[in-house]
Structures are given as C-alpha cells and as structure tokens.
Amino acid sequence: MTQTLLLLPGDGIGPEVTAEVRRVAAALTPDLTIEERDFGGRSYDLHGAPITDEAVAAALASDAVLMGAVGGPKWAGVERLKRPEMGLLRLRKEMDVYANLRPALCFDALADASSLKREVVAGLDIMIVRELTGGVYFGEPRGVETLSDGQKRGFDTQVYTTSEIERVSRVAFELARGRRNKVTSAEKSNVMESGLLWREVVTDLHRREYADVELEHMLADNAAMQLVRRPSQFDVLLTDNLFGDILSDAAAQLTGSLGMLPSAALGAAGKPGLYEPIHGSAPDIAGQGLANPLAAILSFEMALRWSLGRAGEADRLFAAVEAALAAGARTRDIGGGLTTAQMGDAVLAAL
C-alpha cells in the first residue's frame, strides 16, 4: 500500500528547508507519495485562514505530516485567531499529537560549533518530551480586555488535567526505558497550581507503573540553568507546553544551532504524527539560502522511524547526515559557508 506524506512548507525559511526534504525523499523513498498544502501566512493570504478545513482533513488522512515553519512580520497585525501560528496550534490539536519528542543530540563533528565548551556538549543526547496540546497555549479564558480606568489587561490560562499529564508522562517513562532509564520532570510546583498537579500526577504514575525508572523533579528555571551548566545529567526531560518550547530552543543551541533540532509530535498509535524542525520561519535569513535544512531533514528521518515504519531508511538518512557533517559540510549557523541547497547536496551525496 502506498504511504502519503503531507508536506506543509509554510512561511519564511519553511519552503527552503522542506525543498531539501523533498529532494532527500525522492532519492531515499521514491515510492512515498508526497502531497502539499498551503499553511500559515501563505494559507491566510490565499484562503483567508492559516489552515483550511481541507488541509486539516488531508493531514488526518495522511500517514505523516511534515511542516516547515509558519509566521513572520507580514502577519503581525492579523487578528489573533487568523495568525499563522494559530494554524499550527489548530493542526496539533486536531491531530491530537500530545507528545512532542525533541531530541537534542550533539553530533561529534559539531562539538566545537556549540557556544558552550566541547567538554560540556560532546556526546550530548537528551530527549525532551514536551506536552503539546494543552497548557497555556490552549487554555481558556484568554484575551485582552479594557479596564474601567482605560488600561488594558491581557490574560492567558495555564490548565492541565490528570489525563493530559499522565498520557505524556507515560511516553516519557517508556522512552526512558529504552535509553538511560532516567526522567527529569520540570515544572513550577513551587508557585503554580497546575505545576503542583503535574508533579503529583508524574509521581503517582511513577509509583504505580514505572518504579524501575529513575525519576527526578526539577523546577523549570533551575532546569534551564542546569541545561547549560551540565547537560549530560539529563536523559529524558519531561515538561509542559510552554516550558518545553523554551527549554528546547535552549537545548538546540547546545547541539550547535536551532537549525539542527528536529521533532516528532505523536498521538495515539496508528494515527499520523506531525514532524517539524523546532525553529521558526527565521525572517532575518529567509529567501537568502542561508537556512540550515538539517532540522527539517532529521524531522523526515523521525517520520520514517516513528510513523512510516521505515527504520532501515531512517538509519540510512541519519548516517548520511552524520557523514556529511563529518566530511565538513556546514551552513553558516554552524560555522560554514554552504547554502541550504548545498547542505542538501552534501546529505544526498552521503546517502
């Protein structure tokens, strides 16, 4: 049976990095059907919404979805619900991809590309598990109201239920069992009610089902500091939507660049996953061929592994990225001069 990958290039550098995924897929998995839809600001411009109902249906009907990035200054003034980023939140929610796996892996060849010392980042291998469909990005009420004194008041709501916390924690514990058997759960249980519930639910699940896994609780601000102090202490880092968003950008820099970090967002078994580089649309470099496509290419590698049942091809692609880096292929963000397409060429040559 043919498998379908839905490609959502999006905005800014999104189309540039996903073009390299297309080239890799054509060489590595020529039998994979690739469909494409408008997404983000481009979809808003063409269809009046950051994602159309038809594109959501195509995502749900696919075997996996791979997106580039959305957003940019062009859409800064658009009403909140039609902003490009809202299309992404809607897609994550409709696909119910609640567990976002963000592997922060420092390739040997890049240990000197990090802004931290080689000895701090060499061999780095952290799996961040970020809750993706709950928390403050989705909580109600939210909005901006005008107070009687004329001031404005903006508000968002952080909210988590037991089942939301438990299902993502289960993913973290299961992953840890196949790795170094340790989960660090990061929240702010010292000041947030939802953080306190998070800690209780993780502790309870651990006691009932995962007592063989080492569990550590850490306040999220300390986790940010520990990530840059001694990142090797982390194996699986479990956290909520907002803290996971922030901590994973910080972890990306440990690997050399934000342009290196892929992700897989997973839901129920058998449902399509959503794969995306963790970076945004990078308006400062868009359209110049400067973007590093490896986060997008490695997101395709994760799609092959986690949704498409093609571990052999995934291994081949991962090895090709590793070989290209070992041979010295570098875009500007990791200290070189290759263009986006030239980095794609280097991976293709190593396949």
Ligand SMILES: NC(=O)C1=CN([C@@H]2O[C@H](COP(=O)(O)OP(=O)(O)OC[C@H]3O[C@@H](n4cnc5c(N)ncnc54)[C@H](O)[C@@H]3O)[C@@H](O)[C@H]2O)C=CC1
């Ligand atoms: N998943 C998504 O679609 C995301 C979208 N965004 C959106 O992207 C827009 C820009 O956001 P920023 O805060 O500037 O974050 P950003 O991730 O787009 O860029 C941050 C910095 O990292 C650099 N960078 C990012 N990806 C790179 C790559 N592949 N190669 C080389 N350098 C790279 C950029 O040039 C910039 O200096 C905003 O509209 C934001 O909402 C932000 C994060 C995620």
Ligand SMILES: CC(C)CC(=O)C(=O)O
């Ligand atoms: C909704 C996104 C724009 C938030 C983000 O930065 C991310 O998911 O990494």
Ligand SMILES: [Mg+2]
């Ligand atoms: Mg982010």
